[in-house]
Amino acid sequence: MSTALAARPGVVRRVGRLRHTSPGRLQLLIATLLALGVLTGLLAGVAGSSARAGTSDLGDRAQPLLVEAETIYSSLADADTTAAQAFLAGGLEPSTLTDNYDKDLARATTALTSAARRTAEDGSAADAVRTLSAGVAQYSALVATARANNRQGLPIGASYLSEASRLNRDTLQPQAKQLFTDAQREVEDGYGRAGALGWVALLLLSLLALMVALVLTQRYLSRRTRRTFNIPLVVATVLTALFLIGSFSILLTQQARLDRAANQGSLPVASIAESRILALQARGDEALTLAGRAGSGPYEKDFTVVAERLSVRGGPMVNSYGDLDPALGRMMTRASEGFQQYVTAHRDVRALDDSGDYEGAVKLAIGKQTTGTFEGVRADLDKAYENRKAFFTDEIGAAGNGLGVLTVGGPLLALAVCVLAFLGIRVRLEEYR
Amino acid sequence: MRIRVAVTVAVLAATAALAGCAGDSSDLPVLPDQPKVAATPPAPGGEQAAPPACDPRASLRPAGALPAPGDMPAGSYMATIQERGRLVLGTSQDTLLFSSRNPFSGRIEGFDVDMGRQIAQAIFGDPDKIQIKVIGYDKRVSSAADGSVDLVADTMTANCARWADVNFSSIYYEAGQKVLVSKNSTAKRIEDLGGKRICSAAGSTSFDNIGKVKAKPVLVAVARPAFGDCLVAFQRNEVEGISTDDTILAGMAAQDPYAKVIGEKFTDEPYAMAMNKSHPEFTRFVNAVLERNRADGTWKKTYEKWLGDFGPAPAPPGARYR
Known part of the structure; x- marks a missing residue:
């Protein structure tokens, strides 16, 4: 401590003394320019690579995780609906429904495997993935037992099915929802990291400082030496200007792309996903109400809430999607019109059931027309979802462009500026030898 | 789960x-x-509030002869049911032999369901004029008491505590x-x-x-x-x-x-159908139908249809009235 205090005035005095001689001043200028050059180079590398890492993490991990979480959620909801419908049909499950169920389960497990790779070791997302992996195996075992019993005509099959449905609705779907919410948060964080705003701001500041330092140095030299231009320093200034403009435009483009990816990609993807999950939930509510044979109960209440949410203007389904892309707007309009048709059919189903015509209600609910209407809604939502997913992928790809050039080119340019500045001032320094 | x-x-x-x-x-x-x-x-x-002492098997006495199907006395609850066009039966769908869903047809059937169908037969002359509503075991008393179903036939034991909230028919099965x-x-x-x-x-x-x-x-x-x-x-x-x-x-x-x-039976569970307390005429009507079915062999046939595998049909439980 005491030595440091003693040494400090010495260093300061020595550097201070340099100010008073011309060669000393030139040495100070070299040191300043080199320091700023190195700092700028380092910052360019760090800002470029951190924005690049953030962008690719967003595009290759966070957003795919969101998509996978949605796949898990909607496949589970669909599997539950399908199983309940197969039960309603009576007799042997119709093969189209068992095929659907098998596909749902395959989709859910595949998505789970990739989601496991994309989540951190601990945290609620990882917990959700673990619970889901164990739960899906248990769920499929229960459904398999239900089917085997049903094949033998044993009513216990129905009890296995309701056990499976409880597991799906009470445990698996909430976990899938948790994973979806976590993934949404990771995407939001991902945009922050991809922007790397702190590093970018520092880089631009240090570039400006380097620029100012170069200009002031040249002004000093031209006054001192009556030589108007110092060629190496002029070249260094031009390079720095190019550097400034180049990195500014690369980063500006990246931010603009990120903004578009967020507002026109991630955001609509999440709300279309919500629409799809809610629609599937409504269809499941209908099947479970019928399977329970207890008249309009809690599932019907849930249906009403869901249908309300899907009809409300500014909600996940009825929104200004057309402003983003006219084709997307058409898909979503078709989907929401189809859904209203389905809700009308559902009301008829409830009216039949509540007036005592259970078999008529089942026939209408799982019949060709209602199924066709619902599948139409789903197909439109699927298309809309893919549309936005593709948009996101394009924008994120474009956002990453140029960041590589900045990461590698930035430090090289800074090095060149340093060398030129050194050369330019050394020539003047030689004159004092 | x-x-x-x-x-x-x-x-x-x-x-x-x-x-x-x-x-x-x-x-x-x-x-x-x-x-x-x-x-x-x-x-x-054991520590439940002691129900009022009663004979849970004793129901309301039938009032005279059964009215002809489709011609229920005006003002009676049976007329209300007839007007509606269907009898609403509360039962379960997973009690094999009594009321369970037939996996092949998707219909709910069994001994209890047939008891309900016989009441529908007596009201409409058509056993199919029945709507089956599946209710939880814990909702059997409340469903009958709040009128959301007309009749509960769901392996339900008649006891004094339940008599406080619903009317039971005479006993139709001894379990x-x-x-x-x-x-x-x-x-x-x-x-x-x-x-x-x-x-x-x-x-x-x-x-x-x-x-x-x-x-x-x-x-x-x-x-x-x-x-x-x-x-x-x-x-x-x-x-x-x-x-x-x-x-x-x-x-x-x-x-x-x-x-x-x-093991042996360690309790007596007399099954009866539960109905709303405010329509005693309906309970009397149901008892009259049960009375007739005991006498004309319908009960025995129903027993043999569902429970015949466990041996020949015993004598139907005798009706007791208060």
Whole structure:
């Protein structure tokens, strides 16, 4: 401590003394320019690579995780609906429904495997993935037992099915929802990291400082030496200007792309996903109400809430999607019109059931027309979802462009500026030898 | 799923007195994963507010001859049903032989459903004019009391506590509680199953009775929403046994070759149909239909159709009136 205090005035005095001689001043200028050059180079590398890492993490991990979480959620909801419908049909499950169920389960497990790779070791997302992996195996075992019993005509099959449905609705779907919410948060964080705003701001500041330092140095030299231009320093200034403009435009483009990816990609993807999950939930509510044979109960209440949410203007389904892309707007309009048709059919189903015509209600609910209407809604939502997913992928790809050039080119340019500045001032320094 | 498993120790039933319907033992708070209470709990039901003393088998006497089908006396509840065009029957869909869903046709059928169909036959002249509403075991009393169904026929024991909230018909079936265990169990009676987890439907008298069994250590009563769920729990080794009325157990054993029913009946469970208390004429009407069906062999035929595998039909339970 005491030595440091003693040494400090010495260093300061020595550097201070340099100010008073011309060669000393030139040495100070070299040191300043080199320091700023190195700092700028380092910052360019760090800002470029951190924005690049953030962008690719967003595009290759966070957003795919969101998509996978949605796949898990909607496949589970669909599997539950399908199983309940197969039960309603009576007799042997119709093969189209068992095929659907098998596909749902395959989709859910595949998505789970990739989601496991994309989540951190601990945290609620990882917990959700673990619970889901164990739960899906248990769920499929229960459904398999239900089917085997049903094949033998044993009513216990129905009890296995309701056990499976409880597991799906009470445990698996909430976990899938948790994973979806976590993934949404990771995407939001991902945009922050991809922007790397702190590093970018520092880089631009240090570039400006380097620029100012170069200009002031040249002004000093031209006054001192009556030589108007110092060629190496002029070249260094031009390079720095190019550097400034180049990195500014690369980063500006990246931010603009990120903004578009967020507002026109991630955001609509999440709300279309919500629409799809809610629609599937409504269809499941209908099947479970019928399977329970207890008249309009809690599932019907849930249906009403869901249908309300899907009809409300500014909600996940009825929104200004057309402003983003006219084709997307058409898909979503078709989907929401189809859904209203389905809700009308559902009301008829409830009216039949509540007036005592259970078999008529089942026939209408799982019949060709209602199924066709619902599948139409789903197909439109699927298309809309893919549309936005593709948009996101394009924008994120474009956002990453140029960041590589900045990461590698930035430090090289800074090095060149340093060398030129050194050369330019050394020539003047030689004159004092 | 574990959340739903209400492992309740018998002591819970003591709170049944708090429930709105004295007979709905299921209205007691179903606590998830209730830790086992170590102290010997009072037998469930044992501390319930004592129901008014009564003869649960004694119902309302039929009033004269049955009206012709389709011509119900004006102002009676039967006329209301006739006007509506269907009888609403509350039952379950997973009690094989009494009321369960036929997996091939998707229809609900069984002894209880046929009891309801015979009432529909008497009102409309058409047994198909019936709407089946599946109700939980714990909703049998309240569904009849609040009028959401006309008639409950759902392996329901007539007892005095329930008489306080609903009217029962005369007895149409005599059941008694037994226990179902795995084929390789060495137990001979339910008392041999001390400390084991025994499943029953929430809200059934069977559930309460499990706690009254004198076994050491006491049996752990596990409640599930319905008896089908108990069989699922049994097959998944979540419980060691199921205890309820012999006939329901027989239906389960028929579905699981690795299960057997042991011991003698340790309770009497007289089954009757439950109806709203404010329409005594409907109860009298139902009793008249039962009376006729006992006499003309319809009861015997129904018994043979569903329960014939367990031996020849006994004499139908005699009707008692107050």
